[in-house]
Amino acid sequence: MSNEEAEIKEKTRVILEGIGSKRENLIPILQKIQEELGYLPPYAMLEVARFLNIPDIDVYSVATFYNQFRLTPPGKHSIRVCMGTACHVKGGYITLAAWQRRLKIGPGETSPDREFDLDIVACVGCCAMAPVSVVDKKVEGKANPTRVDGILLSYQLQKEQEEKEKN
Template identity: 50%
Template sequence: MFITKLVEIFNEYKGEKGAVIPILQKVQDKLGYLSQEVISEIAKFSRMSETEVFGVASFYAQFRFTRCGDHVIRVCLGTACHVSGGERILDEVTRELGVSPGETTEDYKFSLERVACLGCCALAPVMVVDKTVYTKMKLPKVRGVLQTYGENK
């Protein structure tokens, strides 16, 4: 039950001021995303209104409010990747999966995100699936990478 997991997290932060962001981070880490019920529980614990908690959460790029896919694909669009064709790689992934950045495929297999710099600029352009980094990407390699994570669609 998600409530017991929440209580465990809340106990860690009892009496600590300004702890709502670390709480949101831990909860997302455990549950995958922040549902409306979860936000409302966090609000009660933090003695804030639900709108305030959602206001904080929605300000930061890290927080998700919908379920994400089994595999998270991050295409780097840092400046080094941009000048080496990162946008073309993102276009290709978008085309292959049929979803835009920020979206998840219907079968919940893949979520697609764009990120600003993964820090391995010498290997640009770069994409990351879960924790595996694919470097010096070229368009024809995209399909192969996706196929290793199971057929899309």
């Protein structure tokens, strides 16, 4: 982990080069870090706080306030569960619960092996297929808990196949 820590700190320092250390630069800095690293690691936030000479909590405060910032690394596969009106009526919450149960993570989190990240989205614009989950940008219609298991199984098989080919 300490290796990763040093790497993140170094990357953050590179990003911070040439940026003024004024407090108003906080959001642009965080956006840039997320653009480069895919998320806001704690070490990066600490580095930013030190750079702007503000308390750590102020950086965390802003990072948790805006939906655009994510605090966990993105997984290899992204899962977006629709919570729009139609999907809600068609049991989107049951689908979300199925994802949570199978992946053992909550919305906005990433599985420890960094294979999947789970999040909630509002309407994705295909209400006729409700309840919808968007898996790696592919829209999965009528995504009930059985379909959730099916999708995860296909990823598992795919992973096993890849490993076999490697050996």
